[in-house]
Amino acid sequence: MIQPLVSRSKKSTWLSLALLGMLCLFFVVLRWDKLNSLWGDPARWLFEAYRSANGEMLYRDFAWQFPPLSLLLMSGTFRLFGSTFEVAQLVLNVLSLIVVLLLWVVARRMMPARLALAVTLAGVIAIATGGGPDFRFFSLQLYTPAQLTGLIGTLLLAWSLIAALQGGAMTLGGWLALSLGSTIGLLSKPEYAAANMAALIVFGLIDMRVKGANKSIGLWLRRVGLILTLGLLPALIGYLFVSGLVGFDNLFAGVTGYGAAALICPWWPTGLGLLGALAALGQGVLFVMVLSLVRFNSLRRRYGGRYLALWLAAGLGLVLNVVYLPAWLRLNNVGLGGWEALGFVTTLGVWLLPVMWCAIGTWFILLGSYIRTWFKRQAFSSEGSWWWVLLTIGVALSARSLFGDSHSITTMVPVAAMPIWLLVGVSGLIAILRRFKTADADEGQALWAKLVLVLVILFAGLRLIYGLGDEARTTYTALDTLAGRVRLADRASAAIYADVLRETQPTDQVLDVAYGGGINFAARRASPTFSTQWWYLLPAQKYVDQDLAQFIQQPPRLVIANDLADYGAAFGVISPTRCPFPRLVWQPDQLAYDPMRRFAVIDYINANYQSVVAYEGMVVLMPVNLNP
Known part of the structure; x- marks a missing residue:
């Protein structure tokens, strides 16, 4: 194994920071206000943060399929500085920069200084240019801000635990980093929560054996109690507070992704x-x-x-x-x-x-x-x-x-x-x-x-x-919206945005069932439903009923949808990825969705709305016999 080199010269440290800063600034400029489209995951969370900033309660008034931290951070910033693409970009840039710095700090604990810098630079380049589906540093094209907050918490926790094990003792700063990092991770995304809890448990087990074979069980139990208290209690208090505001059932449904993982088993x-x-x-x-x-x-x-x-x-x-x-x-x-x-x-x-x-x-x-x-x-x-x-x-x-x-x-x-x-x-x-x-x-x-x-x-x-x-090779076109300027890689977004402004008033409702929300965010138009996503999830029937009741109470002036049967809406994902457990199979052979369930809102739209215009696989619908 490599012996970590922790002591570094100030000159080397400042040079490394300068190089990292210049690379980060380069990607900030390169990706500024760029989005592929006003549909997809980035558009969805932008609108969800906008709804929260406007006073709606996550988990109760609209769906949010992650723990609460990242949404509350984004919506709080929107309240202070305005719900714009620029403000969202700035928040993501700050979060990305923190991730980069923590990645570098942890790398310096594991490898020589030059290699730690090179690895961090390589990681920034690889992820900023597309680390995975909607996973980029310094970009609006991000699956969810919870990815960044989760990484911040997990890397901070990793640093504190590694430093303690390498140094032989946990310092006061280490305890603070452990508590803060674990809390951020637990409140960000389920996989980060699982990773942080697992790390705390393993760290507690190691603490029994790392310094000697005859440590008192009582002393060890007190140490483990301190580790788990500092690591888990602040997040537990946070969850209890949110639960008191929105109800435990609503919180649990959101944090567990509204059944998103119920039909798959990647561990089998x-x-x-x-x-x-x-x-x-x-x-x-x-x-x-x-x-x-x-x-x-x-x-x-x-x-x-x-x-x-x-x-x-x-x-x-x-x-x-x-x-x-x-x-x-x-x-x-x-x-x-x-x-x-x-x-x-x-x-x-x-x-x-x-x-x-x-x-x-x-x-x-x-x-x-x-x-x-x-x-x-x-x-x-x-x-x-x-x-x-x-x-x-x-x-x-x-x-x-x-x-x-x-x-x-x-x-x-x-x-x-x-x-x-x-x-x-x-x-x-x-x-x-x-x-x-x-x-x-x-x-x-x-x-x-x-x-x-x-x-x-x-x-x-x-x-x-x-x-x-x-x-x-990608052509972006600037679109000036009520939420500021954004540069888009598709044409349908601008066309439908113009239709929405022309056909609706600021007080009108607009429903986007095309995995969207970006049009609502850009045009400052409210949505009548609790749901913000119409496939991949398995929401409880009470949310399906809530959607229909709110839709009928405030029928939208326009509906935006995919030009597909039922507008592509499904309980789950129509893909052969269904969990085969306990069968032993070469590959999954069943679709991961529930064909017996339907969204009542979709049936209502089919019966009462008609398509009036289509753009690149998207359709805009208006009411037939309704008078919104």
Whole structure:
């Protein structure tokens, strides 16, 4: 394992901060006020934050499918400075900058200064240019602000725990960081909440063994009580406060995503999922062995048959990937022609998939090591302890897509775990390579770190080229709205926005059932329904009834929808990703939605509204016999 280098010169620190600041500023300018469309996840949460800023209560008056922190932060800022695209962009920029700084701080705990800086820069480039579906730093094109607040809390907690285990004691600042980080994570997004709780539990277990084998049980229980109290109690108080305002049932329904995960089970292995996991492990072995070629002769002489056996394992990994990769490309609709090939080979998730599966295996090895120390009443390795904590965070974050998710039936790295696996991947790779001992041991140790540094810089450079090229290939058109200027990549948004302004008054209601809300946000038009999303979720019947009652009470002047049957609305997702548990199958073979349930509002719209204009797959409907 790599010995962390914590003490840094002030000059090096300020230079690193300057480089990070310049790169962040570059992406702030590059992505300023840019959105793909006024539909999709970014548009939805913008409108939800706007509704909250206007006095509506989350979970009670409108749907919010995450814990409350990020929405309250965004809506509070809207109340202070105005509900505009510019204000939203500024908040996301500040949150992104905090994530970047925390990523760098944690990296400095794990690896040499130059490598920590390079890894952080590479992470910023990879995620700012598209780390995953709607996951970007310094961009409005973000699935939810909860991704950023969750990362802030998780990285802050990780720093506090790693620093305590490396330093041998938890400082006052460490306790404050533990409490603040855990609270932010628990109030941001369910996967971050799970990761933070898992990390606290593992940290508590380690505390029993890390300093000695004969620690008093009473002392240990008091320490664990302090850890859990500081880590969990503030968030619990926050949830109780919100529950008192909106009702426990409403809060629980929102935090659990209105049943979004009820029909999928990414933790249940399928044949295709297991093949993907084995292929990822094979990629990891193959990559390490290819890098070892720089010392091929020395390693062959020193290790002989064992080194050749590793090459046989690498060959098996190659065969597995030759079988698996074509299927993966086909199932995920990924092409490898020309420009697409560069995008594929510089996608962060592609490189982190073998890291994730190797780390999962390592987590179980460390668990076994801990259990042995427990029975032998021995101290647990201090270095192994902080690795176990960090891997626990990554594994918990990755549980939601081990063998697929609502979008895919293949194993993948969730965007929430990417920063963690990036740190683990680089630091762990050097640790593995350094296990190759050669005659010139000192030179070899330095060589591996330099080699990995070069690879990180190469990846960052290629990804930057792809990201800038992709940005240049996208045409954005400025649209001046009542919520300020926004630059859009589609044409339907501007056309329908103009229709809404022309056909409605500021007091009129507009319902968007096309996974939208951006038009409402931009035009300052209210929505009559509780629901803000009409597929992927399985809302309770009381919310379906609430939607219809409010719709009839305040029928909208316009309805915006997808030009599809039932406007694309469904309980769940019409995709073959339904949970096969307890069956053993090659791949999920049933659609992950409930065809027996329908949205009463959709039926009402079908009966009482008619399409008056269509744009690029979108339709605008007006009432037939109603007089809104």
